[in-house]
Amino acid sequence: xxxxxxxxxxxxxxxxxxxxxxxxxxxxxxxxxxxxxxxxxxxxxxxxxxxxxxxxxxxxxxxxxxxxxxxxxxxxxxxxxxxxxxxxxxxxxxxxxxxxxxxxxxxxxxxxxxxxxxxxxxxxxxxxxxxxxxxxxxxxxxxxxxxxxxxxxxxxxxxxxxxxxxxxxxxxxxxxxxxxxxxxxxxxxxxxxxxxxxxxxxxxxxxxxxxxxxxxxxxxxxxxx
Amino acid sequence: xxxxxxxxxxxxxxxxxxxxxxxxxxxxxxxxxxxxxxxxxxxxxxxxxxxxxxxxxxxxxxxxxxxxxxxxxxxxxxxxxxxxxxxxxxxxxxxxxxxxxxxxxxxxxxxxxxxxxxxxxxxxxxxxxxxxxxxxxxxxxxxxxxxxxxxxxxxxxxxxxxxxxxxxxxxxxxxxxxxxxxxxxxxxxxxxxxxxxxxxxxxxxxxxxxxxxxxxxxxxxxxxxxxxxxxxxxxxxxxxxxxxxxxxxxxxxxxxxxxxxxxxxxxxxxxxxxxxxxxxxxxxxxxxxxxxxxxxxxxxxxxxxxxxxxxxxxxxxxxxxxxxxxxxxxxxxxxxxxxxxxxxxxxxxxxxxxxxxxxxxxxxxxxxxxxxxxxxxxxxxxxxxxxxxxxxxxxxxxxxxxxxxxxxxxxxxxxxxxxxxxxxxxxxxxxxxxxxxxxxxxxxxxxxxxxxxxxxxx
Numbered sequence: 001x002x003x004x005x006x007x008x009x010x011x012x013x014x015x016x017x018x019x020x021x022x023x024x025x026x027x028x029x030x031x032x033x034x035x036x037x038x039x040x041x042x043x044x045x046x047x048x049x050x051x052x053x054x055x056x057x058x059x060x061x062x063x064x065x066x067x068x069x070x071x072x073x074x075x076x077x078x079x080x081x082x083x084x085x086x087x088x089x090x091x092x093x094x095x096x097x098x099x100x101x102x103x104x105x106x107x108x109x110x111x112x113x114x115x116x117x118x119x120x121x122x123x124x125x126x127x128x129x130x131x132x133x134x135x136x137x138x139x140x141x142x143x144x145x146x147x148x149x150x151x152x153x154x155x156x157x158x159x160x161x162x163x164x165x166x167x168x169x170x171x172x173x174x175x176x177x178x179x180x181x182x183x184x185x186x187x188x189x190x191x192x193x194x195x196x197x198x199x200x201x202x203x204x205x206x207x208x209x210x211x212x213x214x215x216x217x218x219x220x221x222x223x224x225x
Numbered sequence: 226x227x228x229x230x231x232x233x234x235x236x237x238x239x240x241x242x243x244x245x246x247x248x249x250x251x252x253x254x255x256x257x258x259x260x261x262x263x264x265x266x267x268x269x270x271x272x273x274x275x276x277x278x279x280x281x282x283x284x285x286x287x288x289x290x291x292x293x294x295x296x297x298x299x300x301x302x303x304x305x306x307x308x309x310x311x312x313x314x315x316x317x318x319x320x321x322x323x324x325x326x327x328x329x330x331x332x333x334x335x336x337x338x339x340x341x342x343x344x345x346x347x348x349x350x351x352x353x354x355x356x357x358x359x360x361x362x363x364x365x366x367x368x369x370x371x372x373x374x375x376x377x378x379x380x381x382x383x384x385x386x387x388x389x390x391x392x393x394x395x396x397x398x399x400x401x402x403x404x405x406x407x408x409x410x411x412x413x414x415x416x417x418x419x420x421x422x423x424x425x426x427x428x429x430x431x432x433x434x435x436x437x438x439x440x441x442x443x444x445x446x447x448x449x450x451x452x453x454x455x456x457x458x459x460x461x462x463x464x465x466x467x468x469x470x471x472x473x474x475x476x477x478x479x480x481x482x483x484x485x486x487x488x489x490x491x492x493x494x495x496x497x498x499x500x501x502x503x504x505x506x507x508x509x510x511x512x513x514x515x516x517x518x519x520x521x522x523x524x525x526x527x528x529x530x531x532x533x534x535x536x537x538x539x540x541x542x543x544x545x546x547x548x549x550x551x552x553x554x555x556x557x558x559x560x561x562x563x564x565x566x567x568x569x570x571x572x573x574x575x576x577x578x579x580x581x582x583x584x585x586x587x588x589x590x591x592x593x594x595x596x597x598x599x600x601x602x603x604x605x606x607x608x609x610x611x612x613x614x615x616x617x618x619x620x621x622x623x624x625x626x627x628x629x630x631x632x633x634x635x636x637x638x639x640x641x642x643x644x645x646x647x648x649x650x651x652x653x654x655x656x657x658x659x660x661x662x663x664x665x666x667x668x669x670x671x672x673x674x675x676x677x678x679x680x681x682x683x
Binding site: 009011012015016018019080081082083084085087088091092096097098100101102103104105114118 | 483490516
């Protein structure tokens with residue numbers, strides 16, 4: 001999952017980047033509204049965290065500008081002013097949720113998780129497909145009710161595919177959303193992850209949940225429960 | 226209110242002027258009437274006496290006494306002496322009071338008592354009086370004493386005249402007088418009303434303009450007042466403007482302060498959460514203190530911003546669109562809860578005050594309801610008369626009776642409050658209190674808390 005973080009306070013930005021990266025998110029962080037808008041227009045993100053009090057272009061205007069570009073990824077507001085006028089204005093401008101400073105990192109993670117899942121159309125914290133169930137808060141895969149161990153990268157790939165069920169996801173898109181920008185994009189590594197995932201999800205090859213679409217990418221083909 | 230102020234405020238300016246001018250008018254016209262009436266009556270009385278005196282001299286001039294003490298009087302020039310019951314009569318009495326002669330007009334008259342003794346009739350002197358007679362009613366008379374040297378006898382010549390014609394004349398004068406004075410009173414009253422209306426117009430306009438500012442329809446007073454009021458209006462404009470500026474400056478400063486305090490708090494909070502060397506217990510302690518500081522900052526800043534509004538600058542805010550915005554925001558945030566919101570808000574429900582206060586009030590109350598409900602929230606808002614009533618119910622756990630008192634303690638400090646419903650309700654309560662309203666916590670028919678707000682604007 002690739003996130004855009006726009007926060008002007010250096011220390012806080014660094015803390016958030018670290019906490020989010022520890023949680024396996026890919027984070028692009030910038031310190032003002034104009035840079036935030038540039039990033040949002042140039043790259044594809046799964047969600048954004050935007051502080052309301054930003055230099056150059058304030059948070060509200062940034063959110064409006066992002067929505068005006070028809071970007072639909074969820075936006076989480078950080079606000080220091082714990083008043084409803086600001087919250088209502090931010091949510092009205094197109095944000096999806098807010099967190100008031102100072103916050104617990106855990107709260108940001110929980111809200112982000114909920115936003116990402118919700119954006120993909122899931123109301124519950126777990127993504128359920130046939131006998132497959134991915135608990136996004138505990139980062140745990142269950143197959144027929146039994147827990148199955150996944151590596152961090154296997155989890156990321158599976159979560160991304162499950163959050164876009166029925167859509168063809170190119171290898172390029174997957175790398176963009178799962179790896180740092182300077183990562184050496186060797187598609188063979190992805191193929192290895194997908195092969196291992198298929199074995200773990202469906203050892204008997206009865207469900208075949210991940211299709212390979214020749215020349216285009218992968219598709220998670222099981223309809224959600 | 227002290228008795229002094231009650232007298233000072235009992236009458237309006239217009240009432241004072243009308244009352245004072247009214248009393249003055251009645252006194253002036255009443256006294257004028259009395260003086261004129263009296264002067265007229267005196268002049269009438271004087272002219273009656275003059276006329277009687279002339280008649281007495283006329284009789285005296287032609288009267289011829291006989292040896293037997295009776296008199297011969299030839300026809301008098303005044304025809305009324307010869308005409309029976311004409312209202313003008315002449316008599317001559319001797320020293321003993323015996324009648325020596327009477328005019329033909331007095332043929333039918335009985336004798337009368339003039340109540341004048343012989344001593345009063347001094348020769349050469351005229352005596353005036355009035356008498357009540359059986360036939361003619363009240364009459365004026367003049368009596369003149371004379372000494373007839375040939376007869377060695379004193380006689381008195383008396384002329385009587387009925388007062389009926391003069392009475393009629395006085396009556397007519399009086400009714401004319403009061404009619405004119407009454408007309409004058411009506412005219413002056415109307416003129417006074419017109420003058421007052423004209424004179425008070427600038428004051429009325431000032432009051433109207435102030436009401437318009439209060440209602441939020443106008444920014445400030447015009448400068449087109451008469452010179453006496455121009456200073457006042459100018460100063461009031463300055464006051465209104467500086468109050469507005471002060472409020473917005475205050476708000477901005479406080480907002481900046483909140484921002485600059487909270488970001489460091491967020492950093493500290495982040496540091497302790499990521500510091501591996503800290504003991505779990507220490508981490509918890511520091512976190513708690515950071516959270517406490519945060520609550521104090523939040524609560525006090527909210528309080529400070531809320532209490533700055535002055536009642537004079539209240540403007541009407543239609544509640545429905547504001548509520549729609551807040552609901553849309555909350556629906557986004559609590560979308561996973563699939564809350565069933567039942568809203569009964571009349572289209573004309575109005576809040577008189579700052580829109581931001583209404584947003585904070587509804588935001589905090591509704592956030593609590595959304596947060597603590599299971600599935601059901603009910604919003605009822607209406608104006609009864611001019612008072613605003615807000616009822617927000619939910620089907621959550623409610624607020625236990627023993628916890629309600631600290632929620633409702635005005636001015637209770639943030640650091641003594643528990644987290645949860647408390648801080649939102651405290652902010653809401655502060656806003657409501659600053660508008661002189663009341664907040665009650667009851668059990669809802671939905672099963673949870675029922676927050677009941679009433680703000681009176683009278």
